[in-house]
Amino acid sequence: xxxxxxxxxxxxxxxxxxxxxxxxxxxxxxxxxxxxxxxxxxxxxxxxxxxxxxxxxxxxxxxxxxxxxxxxxxxxxxxxxxxxxxxxxxxxxxxxxxxxxxxxxxxxxxxx
Amino acid sequence: xxxxxxxxxxxxxxxxxxxxxxxxxxxxxxxxxxxxxxxxxxxxxxxxxxxxxxxxxxxxxxxxxxxxxxxxxxxxxxxxxxxxxxxxxxxxxxxxxxxxxxxxxxxxxxxxx
Numbered sequence: 001x002x003x004x005x006x007x008x009x010x011x012x013x014x015x016x017x018x019x020x021x022x023x024x025x026x027x028x029x030x031x032x033x034x035x036x037x038x039x040x041x042x043x044x045x046x047x048x049x050x051x052x053x054x055x056x057x058x059x060x061x062x063x064x065x066x067x068x069x070x071x072x073x074x075x076x077x078x079x080x081x082x083x084x085x086x087x088x089x090x091x092x093x094x095x096x097x098x099x100x101x102x103x104x105x106x107x108x109x110x111x112x
Numbered sequence: 113x114x115x116x117x118x119x120x121x122x123x124x125x126x127x128x129x130x131x132x133x134x135x136x137x138x139x140x141x142x143x144x145x146x147x148x149x150x151x152x153x154x155x156x157x158x159x160x161x162x163x164x165x166x167x168x169x170x171x172x173x174x175x176x177x178x179x180x181x182x183x184x185x186x187x188x189x190x191x192x193x194x195x196x197x198x199x200x201x202x203x204x205x206x207x208x209x210x211x212x213x214x215x216x217x218x219x220x221x222x223x224x225x
Contacts, residue, residue: 045214
């Protein structure tokens with residue numbers, strides 16, 4: 001069991017570029033979510049999914065898109081990167097809704 | 113929506129002392145309250161959680177208490193050790209609201225040897 005995996009680990013983008021952060025889990029969890037972590041701000045929910053084909057917005061969804069075509073994968077898309085999106089991004093999954101969520105190792109994104 | 117406040121933001125204790133971190137939440141329908149520990153440069157890891165049908169839960173040196181009337185819950189660490197030094201996050205969830213997990217701002221705990 002690899003658990004929750006994320007790629008890439010580090011990424012530098014220029015303002016206006018687009019990219020996709022990948023997240024995968026092999027625990028057959030229905031619930032997956034994306035958080036961003038900024039100093040002093042804790043973990044803020046971007047988007048989440050309660051199952052394949054179902055996604056919804058979290059606290060800070062602007063500038064990000066998600067889709068969930070399979071149970072295993074939950075990619076996060078930045079359509080036009082902005083410096084305000086510089087952050088560490090964590091993906092998490094859980095087998096029972098928000099209960100017992102497990103985090104991936106994170107992606108450190110810098111937008112210049 | 114749910115809002116979670118966490119205090120203190122930093123906490124320094126001597127090895128062997130106890131540490132207490134407190135959180136308050138706003139949504140009275142929330143019924144799941146996990147605590148995560150995050151070491152520097154690592155991912156958050158679930159260390160203990162409590163559901164609203166109990167008032168206290170213990171796991172070795174760690175305990176969590178819940179007061180639903182006052183809408184606050186606390187993490188208690190006894191006999192602290194240097195390896196307890198980390199950032200601790202509380203969170204709250206209302207599963208009837210599709211289960212969004214909302215986090216507090218975090219507490220940096222330093223345990224001095």
